[in-house]
Amino acid sequence: MIRLVLPLAGALAAAACVPAAGLPDVSEGTGVRFDCDDGSTVLADIGSGSTTVSLADGTNFRLPLVGSSAGGRQYAADGVVWFLRGDEAVFTERGGQLNCRRAAF
Numbered sequence: 001m002i003r004l005v006l007p008l009a010g011a012l013a014a015a016a017c018v019p020a021a022g023l024p025d026v027s028e029g030t031g032v033r034f035d036c037d038d039g040s041t042v043l044a045d046i047g048s049g050s051t052t053v054s055l056a057d058g059t060n061f062r063l064p065l066v067g068s069s070a071g072g073r074q075y076a077a078d079g080v081v082w083f084l085r086g087d088e089a090v091f092t093e094r095g096g097q098l099n100c101r102r103a104a105f
Helices: 002-015
Strands: 031-036 041-047 050-054 060-069 072-077 080-085 088-093 096-102
Touching: 041 088, 050 072, 050 080, 060 080
Parallel strands: none
Antiparallel strands: 031 041, 031 096, 041 050, 050 060, 060 072, 072 080, 080 088, 088 096
């Protein structure tokens, strides 16, 4: 009986990690494309304790993880902030803000 319960518990735990949109959870070592409200595309490469955010104009920002909670993960440095929550992200730089959503492939 225990052999049946443990695999089922693992499967349920894995299913709980999938966002409502049906996309796999963003995990370390993945490059993820986000489509933003202004029509631009942002790429985020999640690393161990940091992320690299690449804007459509070719500008790249390497941002350390500064906060993580059930509400999301925040990466920031030098006035640049990348806030990731589920399949949504907000990029802020010098008062400007991009609202983005993970692109479905």
